[in-house]
Amino acid sequence: MTTAALTRTPLEGWKGTAYLVWFWLLAIAGLFVMTGAWILLPLASLEEVTEQGKALAAGTTMAGTTLVFGVLPLVVAHATGLLILCSIGVQGRYDRWRGFWLGVAAVLAASIIGLTATLILSGGELIATHSYVP
Numbered sequence: 001m002t003t004a005a006l007t008r009t010p011l012e013g014w015k016g017t018a019y020l021v022w023f024w025l026l027a028i029a030g031l032f033v034m035t036g037a038w039i040l041l042p043l044a045s046l047e048e049v050t051e052q053g054k055a056l057a058a059g060t061t062m063a064g065t066t067l068v069f070g071v072l073p074l075v076v077a078h079a080t081g082l083l084i085l086c087s088i089g090v091q092g093r094y095d096r097w098r099g100f101w102l103g104v105a106a107v108l109a110a111s112i113i114g115l116t117a118t119l120i121l122s123g124g125e126l127i128a129t130h131s132y133v134p
Helices: 017-057 065-092 096-121
Strands: none
Touching (some): 017 065, 017 096, 065 096
């Protein structure tokens, strides 16, 4: 074993401890944010399907509810996560490209975990397609 292998630290590649700590704290917080954003999609879709009958009786429609309250928060969560984590990764690492791709990987991992949790909680249905009959 070489001396270089013995002196490796968790800071390897990071410019400072603050960058490392902030990156991983925000990445972990992103798990909860991303899961919440994914959960909004089936909830908004279900709301649109179940309330459409009432909306039509009132002379209006629920069209667009899924887009505004489901898809838009999901897009904003992903864009915000990428912006924040990639910025910290690029600024905090000596190799800027590795910092960028580390941010992308963290957002992708949080999104996959959030999607998986949402599929489990929603019974595998992201978009409600059934007609609601009271």
